[in-house]
Amino acid sequence: MSLAFSLPASWPTSLPEPFRLVLYLVGILSFVGFNAAYLVWVERKGAGRFQRRPGPTEVGYAGLLQPIADAIKLLSKQILLPPGVDAILFRAAPILVLAPALMSLATIPFSETLAARNIDLGLLLIFAVGSINVLAVMLGGWSSRNKYAIISAARVVSQNIAYEIPMLLTVVTMILVTGTLNLNEIVHQQASGFWHWNLFRLDINPLMPVTFLIFYTCMLAETNRAPFDMAEAESELVAGVYTEYAGMGFGVFFMAEYANILLGCCLATVLFLGGWQSPFGVWSGLLWFLAKMYLLIFSVIWIRWTFPRTQFYNLLNLSWKILIPVSLATLVLTSVMLKLLRA
Numbered sequence: 373m374s375l376a377f378s379l380p381a382s383w384p385t386s387l388p389e390p391f392r393l394v395l396y397l398v399g400i401l402s403f404v405g406f407n408a409a410y411l412v413w414v415e416r417k418g419a420g421r422f423q424r425r426p427g428p429t430e431v432g433y434a435g436l437l438q439p440i441a442d443a444i445k446l447l448s449k450q451i452l453l454p455p456g457v458d459a460i461l462f463r464a465a466p467i468l469v470l471a472p473a474l475m476s477l478a479t480i481p482f483s484e485t486l487a488a489r490n491i492d493l494g495l496l497l498i499f500a501v502g503s504i505n506v507l508a509v510m511l512g513g514w515s516s517r518n519k520y521a522i523i524s525a526a527r528v529v530s531q532n533i534a535y536e537i538p539m540l541l542t543v544v545t546m547i548l549v550t551g552t553l554n555l556n557e558i559v560h561q562q563a564s565g566f567w568h569w570n571l572f573r574l575d576i577n578p579l580m581p582v583t584f585l586i587f588y589t590c591m592l593a594e595t596n597r598a599p600f601d602m603a604e605a606e607s608e609l610v611a612g613v614y615t616e617y618a619g620m621g622f623g624v625f626f627m628a629e630y631a632n633i634l635l636g637c638c639l640a641t642v643l644f645l646g647g648w649q650s651p652f653g654v655w656s657g658l659l660w661f662l663a664k665m666y667l668l669i670f671s672v673i674w675i676r677w678t679f680p681r682t683q684f685y686n687l688l689n690l691s692w693k694i695l696i697p698v699s700l701a702t703l704v705l706t707s708v709m710l711k712l713l714r715a
Contacts, residue, residue: 396488400477408630409439415673422677449619457616458515465512466617466624472501472508473631480638481556483648483658495543495553498639505632506532512625513613524612527602527684531593534691535600539590541699542583545706546643549576559647566651571644576713577706584644586699588668591636593687595629598676602684637668 413428413435420427428435453459476498478488491497506528513525549570550558562569571584593600604612611617614625641647641664648661682690 393488396478400474400488404474404477404627404631404634407634408627409443411630411633411669411673412442412626413439414670415676418670418673419677422674443623446620446623451619451621454516454518454616456517458517461511461515462616463621465508465515466621466628468508468511469505469628470624470631472504473628473635475501476635477631477638479555480635480642481559481647482638482661484556484656486658487556490556491554493553494555495547495558498635499540499543502635505628509613512617516613516616518616520610521613521615524602524604524615528596528613530688531596531600531602534688535590535593535695538586538691538695538699539594541696541703542587542590543643545577545583545699545703546570548703548706548710549573555642555647559642559649562646563649563653563656565653566646569644569646569649569651576709577702579702579705582698583702584640586695586702587640587643589695590691591640592672592675593691595632595636595672597633597672599679599682600687601681602687633669633672634665637665637672640668641665 416438417427417435419425428438431437431441453462479491479494479497481487481490509528510525513521513528516522546558547553550561552558558570566572571580573580577583596602596604604614614622617625641661645664646660648656648658650656650660
């Protein structure tokens with residue numbers, strides 16, 4: 373059942389194609405921009421509560437206008453090109469980091485009627501486009517001609533390769549369970565109550581909660597969130613890849629980080645938590661999707677301000693020695709269980 377204020381099913385498709393694409397582009401950009409601004413406020417307030425110190429308090433009520441002030445400050449700053457940088461790649465890197473997240477969000481079904489594109493291979497598209505992200509961050513560090521940024525770029529490549537493998541293995545496991553790459557179809561299969569969510573499909577994979585935990589951990593690492601923020605370890609690498617960026621060059625990198633967090637939590641919601649489906653089987657819609665997504669985002673913020681940054685080699689060992697073998701085991705177990713159930 374849809375919520376009473378849900379958009380009519382014919383509304384998006386009834387518009388002429390150019391207007392429809394422009395509308396969704398503006399909507400996605402506005403959604404990402406708003407979240408990037410005010411998730412920073414939530415994070416700073418959350419950090420203050422978790423660590424018993426104040427967050428933003430001065431600009432607007434409870435500091436609510438602080439994100440706007442920060443945006444104006446970044447927009448007013450000059451974008452400098454340090455001597456010796458590769459100017460083209462230095463300017464292009466922030467855009468190349470943000471673009472894949474925006475393209476991927478176009479495939480996410482926020483409700484039964486609210487999605488920019490219902491693509492049969494939507495899940496494949498997200499990971500194909502997402503592979504550009506690590507290359508863009510690497511180019512940002514390499515083009516800066518800064519030793520700290522170059523070391524950070526090397527760390528980014530190592531970290532992303534290490535954690536993309538278990539993440540892809542968990543996604544392959546979910547493809548076996550659902551039998552489709554269409555995100556809308558994956559959500560439809562999880563209707564009629566939370567016990568049908570893939571997180572609780574213990575009949576097919578008794579280790580499904582472990583599979584979700586692996587995906588969640590890899591999502592933290594892929595978005596460079598603490599305790600996996602090796603790309604910008606300020607105690608060792610100043611600001612890492614972002615060291616030479618100022619003004620909106622840095623601001624776009626910052627937006628890209630939150631856009632990727634949004635994308636990762638959206639994907640986890642679709643794959644494991646039933647998407648827009650209600651946990652009680654009634655009144656499904658956009659609000660349920662947003663509630664699940666923001667709950668995951670809050671957990672990401674909570675983890676950042678609770679756990680210390682790990683040592684780089686321990687981070688790699690976690691993936692190669694633990695997550696990859698366990699994700700392979702869950703994949704094999706799911707394959708065997710499906711074969712027995714279909715026999």
